Amino acid sequence: MAEKFNYDSIFSKTSRDTPIGTVRHSKYDFAVAYPDPDTLPLDELIDSMKSGFEQEGRDLAYYSTAAGYPELRRLVAEKLARERNMKVGVDDVVLTSGSGEAIGILIQAMTDPGDVVLVEEFVYLGTMNQMRRYGADIVAVRCDDDGIIPSDLDSVITEQTAKGKKVKYLYTIPAFQNPMGWTMSLERRKQVLEVTGKHSVPVFEDDCYADLRFEGEDVTSFHSLDDTGRVVYVGSFSKIIAPGMRMGYMVAPQEVLSRAWGFKSGGAVSQFTALAVAELMKGGLDAHIELQNEALMVKRDAMLAALGENFGDSVSWTVPQGGLYIWVKFPEGTNLAAVQEQVFNEGVSYYNGSQFSPTGEGSNYVRLCFGHPTPETIRDGIAELANILNRIGTFTG
Ligand SMILES: Cc1ncc(COP(=O)(O)O)c(C=O)c1O
Structure with missing residues (x-):
């Protein structure tokens, strides 16, 4: 039998052996x-695909605009303005393959090995894995049932600064936090913005669960409470349509979007999916x-x-x-x-x-x-x- 080719001398220095793995399910x-x-919403998706392709299917012959299907970006901007009080237009939104991709490329654009990044006491594993991959020094901030404890946030940043470390950003999942389940109160969001503002630390808001409220009143986004461009925002269709759609987005100042975009591989998101999601947004999504x-x-x-x-x-x-x-x-x-x-x-x-x-x-x-x-x-x-x-x-x- 022929000897198998050995790639050891070919792999790049930055490549890591990351098992692709399969998901195991229990009873x-x-x-x-x-x-x-x-x-x-399978029936609605089938209808959306049909009408999307009837209207614009011929455009699948082309590569899509880099930031993704403009009509879907426009609909996302409208939704964010309507439901999350965000002052955003179509050009502020870039579509990504799930919000996971947005998180990954934003982390790449804003993290050098050894940088301190702040997260909530317990945090979504996918984000933490990306932060580790790019060498971040991940520091946790204590939380209670209302979210991040502002005094703890202040001391953590002060301590890190005293050690000569630059705190790059605070990553937060303010709505129905993964894994802790709480939603950060409005008061806390304002205090968190105040503390991070004092130390010139940007806030990286992951709002992928915001639509899944079945009780109580919505709390406005961090993004809407800031008018200085200090909040970078990601959202997703995974939780409101299906993870298999792989459609998410990021909203940030142009200079951040274009840096992050530089790490995106494979070009724009699937136009096929984007057409279906856009039609669903115009129809039965709500x-x-x-x-x-x-x-x-x-x-x-x-x-x-x-x-x-x-x-x-x-x-x-x-x-x-x-x-x-x-x-x-x-x-x-x-x-x-x-x-x-x-x-x-x-x-x-x-x-x-x-x-x-x-x-x-x-x-x-x-x-x-x-x-x-x-x-x-x-x-x-x-x-x-x-x-x-x-x-x-x-x-x-
Ligand atoms: C907090 C949080 N952010 C982002 C994601 C990534 O989701 P997706 O890439 O499917 O949009 C998840 C997935 O569970 C999550 O819990």
């Missing part, structure tokens, strides 16, 4: 942040979001009820007014990281807190996602989680 899957396939949010609230309630029935007073959890996550705190010393694989093999999956922490702390927390399973599955799965943890002696509450 009761509370780890994944997916929507329920039964609530996807009605779909409303229906999806009604379904999410039923699931949240099912999970809250099941947690109440199966876990005693020593366990506490957040009650999110939207989004996909409940953040559960077990007594100090409980190690849900050590048994995660075993619990997975017995049929229940979750992510534990240490996976979302820049310092690897928090293995007495779990993030439970209620977006994908049905209310019945949630009820049975939470009971099963309590059974397994009791049986293996991790938690006997």
Whole structure:
């Protein structure tokens, strides 16, 4: 047999072995942040594609404008102005392959190895992985149920500055935070802007869950509270249509957009998807979001009820007014990281807190996602989680 070619001497110095991996599912899957396939707007998408292609399908013969389909950017700008009070026009919006791509290229454009970047105490793993990849020194800021604690933010920046470090930016997920579930209050947002302003630190706002509110009042975006161009914003269609669409966007001053764009590979986003999303926005998207949010609230309630029935007073959890996550705190010393694989093999999956922490702390927390399973599955799965943890002696509450 011919000897296989060895690429070791070919790989670039900056390339890293990053396993492509496959997603594993358990019987009761509370780890994944997916929507329920039964609530996807498939019929509406089929209609949108049909009308989009009838009107503009011939344009697929060309490469799209670099920033992506102008009509979709216009619709996004309108939505952000209407719902997030942002003063933006079509030229302020660049479409990306999910918001994950926007996050990755913005991090590349704003991070050198060793730079300090600030995040919330527990934070979305995808962002943290990108920050690590580009060598950031990730520093956590403490949070409570209202979001980032401004005094802690101030001390962290002051401490880092005293060490001679430049704090590059604060990354925040202010609405239905992943994984903690809270939404930052208006008061806190203003205080966070004040503190970061004092130290000339930009705010990187990841608002991908903003539309998933099923209870309470909307809180305006960070972006709308600033008129100096100090907020960089990303959003996504993954949570309101489907992650498989791979459509997101970034909004930032032109100089930031063009730097980030320099790291985008493969040119503009898929025109095929952009046409379908634009047509859906003109048609049934708002009605779909409303229906999806009604379904999410039923699931949240099912999970809250099941947690109440199966876990005693020593366990506490957040009650999110939207989004996909409940953040559960077990007594100090409980190690849900050590048994995660075993619990997975017995049929229940979750992510534990240490996976979302820049310092690897928090293995007495779990993030439970209620977006994908049905209310019945949630009820049975939470009971099963309590059974397994009791049986293996991790938690006997
Ligand atoms: C906070 C946050 N930001 C960004 C993303 C990336 O989503 P997408 O790339 O599908 O838009 C996710 C995905 O779960 C997320 O939780």
